[in-house]
Amino acid sequence: MPPAIHSMIATPAPARRRLLSVFLFACALLLTACSREPAPRAALPQDVYIWQRQWTPALRAALAASNAQVARWHVLAAELGVSGRWIDVTPDSAQLAGAGKPLLMTVRINGQLARFDAGAIEAHILERLDAWRRGGLAPAALEIDYDCPTARLPEYAAFLARLKPALGATALTITALPTWLASPRLEALLATADEATLQVHAVLDPRQGLFDPERAQQWMAQFAQRTRKPWHVALPAYGSRVVWDGNGGIAAVESERPALAGGVASELVAQPRQLARFVAGIERDPPKGLAGIAWFRLPTGDDRRAWSLSTWLAVLERRPLQERLEVRFAGASTGEAGGALREIVLDNAGGADAPLPARIRIDAACGNGNDAGNAAGDGINGYTLDSDAQGSYLRLTQAGLLRAGASRRIGWLRCRDGVRGRGDTAS
Template sequence: MTDFLKKPYIPIAFLLCLVGIHTAFTTRTGRTLPSDAYIWQRQWTPAVSTAVTASQPVIHTWRILAAELDGHGSWVDTTPDSPLLARTHTPVIAVIRIEGQLADWDEEQLAAHILAVKAAWQQRGITVSGLEIDHDCATVRLPAYARFLGLLHGRLEPTPLSITVLPTWLASPELEEVLARVDDAVLQIHAVQNPQFGLFNPEKAHEWVRTFAQRRRGPWHVALPAYGTRVTWGTDGRIAGIESEQDRLMGADSGHELVAPPAEIAAFMKRIEHAPPHGLAGWAWFRLPTSDDRRAWSLPTWRAVITHQPLRTALSVSLHRPSATAPYDIVLANAGNADAEAPPAIRIESPCPSGADGLNGYNLDYDAQGMWLRRAQPGLLRAGQQAVIGWVRCDRGTVRAYAGTHDRQS
């Protein structure tokens, strides 16, 4: 070793270099990612406008459904609240949904309609900062999709072009050609499997994120769910219907409730943000919660997850009797800041052996201890909300109802 390397200021300089490297590394790995949000409602009701105004401080960009091309080749364009969007000064990406089952299209006509929609929005005073194509095509059609994206990108410049990406595309060698033609990509990690496997699987989602990070060269986002849905199957085993905006506490039938628990999504975000993959620019939430959308999270819960606030649920069961001759209503309430999963069982203690029933997703059942309400389907009770989940009729003695062995109230 030379005298030069023995000098005392060399180790100090070396240590300072290591500190600089460590600082750069930790700054990159420990950061909160910004949140975009999809506005997917086709009608801009007052509830949508209220939600946009309330959520604007925590949203980086709105990704708004602008037009949809169905499987028969027919267009449906939307009309957003342009004065409201102008007032919020939040960047807007116009999203064009193309039905994945569409067998074929005329590239020139398709591009022309998309450009016309963009021009119409701009004429109404909406500054379109980007355009996104949502097309869940089969993997075999990726070459044709890439060709169209190349044509559209050339017509749009300098407006950035983004797309949504399915996990099923990750194994295809054609994915690179698709990604090379866009400026941004949104990886979908919810509602991409058979509904029998649920709405969101955190382990699968983490695997898809890691795989996509190795394929993508450029910025990208991850789409997160802030909703639930109910799937019903027909007698042939095929999906017969999907309910996405009805009340989440419903009666039992052949359907199955799919829920994205807020705590599970928050934990997934924390895991990814601890060491974000290269190029990951942020989250894209589907979809903006509104008071009309009974299967979306509540706005307070959504904001708490976005801003990394501690989630607190405070479920309680109480009895309410409207009059001396009326039956008792069994009321489930959530006083916390987070939507909570409804308890699987509510015990009823009553001197009267009959005269009770369940409501809003609960069924009456009996065991050796007496009556109880059994939750028929998974469901979330919104923060600050309550629901009548059953009733019991008894005119003597003391009646009690409680979840499990806690929160006994008479």
């Protein structure tokens, strides 16, 4: 007989009843605790990169609109180009000081820099730090964004070790690449900084897209095993246009700034719904040491490849994204060839940016495969007109987003008998 049961039997009746009541009450508490839903985790703190060189009214408005949701601002202060020339950025000191949030003064060093002059780079960084302080800003940290080749990690670590004592009470943070995970020198590099931000977007061949959630999860899990310091993950809130040359190489990447390069172009897009799901996942089960998210970059009305401000705020506030796509015919006119010309327009009447549909069926009286001789038409702005046994449809050739409240002309039809019908985003 188990000792606990024997003890209860040997106890006098009144005491045994009291002991039994206590025992049953404890079991009830235990069962209640086991059946209770686990408490939801708090949202991860969210940092944001201000990567614009010009402080326009649109940038100031976007900062003011999102400041309440932001833990820290990463502000581009200087950029060292591949040619070795510095471009300094003068921020709006009054607005940043008034935001009341910790600031990271971010210095970008081009990863393809031919010669890394540690002394000259350190001197310029310290000069920029002094300029910020003279302007009334007290950055909580200096952030170095240097996408150097993995072979240069020892040189980079030595530079950081030399720089850190010159910063005084200002913390030192760095960005990190997934490609560095293969290096046995990574721990030594991360140990020189107070904090790191792992970039999981735009780090692979552009043919593989801008962001892959499965690979990002894998990289984060690996990175968590390599550092003993707090770290953030950098996530995208933008798109890029990649221009390919005649040999299949990358001629230019256009993102926050236009690129003056010709060639065949393709669009890479960070999808808001995909990123919202990713954030929900890492908040449910965060990797070890993850201290927050760093969004790249602050969207503004001037930035046509970033998310709209309404979508951006919905993701930051963890609100549902509500898109509403509709297709309509517009612009009746009669051309020289006769017949009615209709533009095909895609509208987003919702409050969130929507991915462009892969296929839009055109249900028009003269726009089907059985009456091709009575119609002419084509797709535009990322669409081409095709047909199958069911009729005509517009096929997406360039990925993209249609901003909340925006419209896009995606094709046209000319019919001798006029266009009677509608467009449908369902494939």
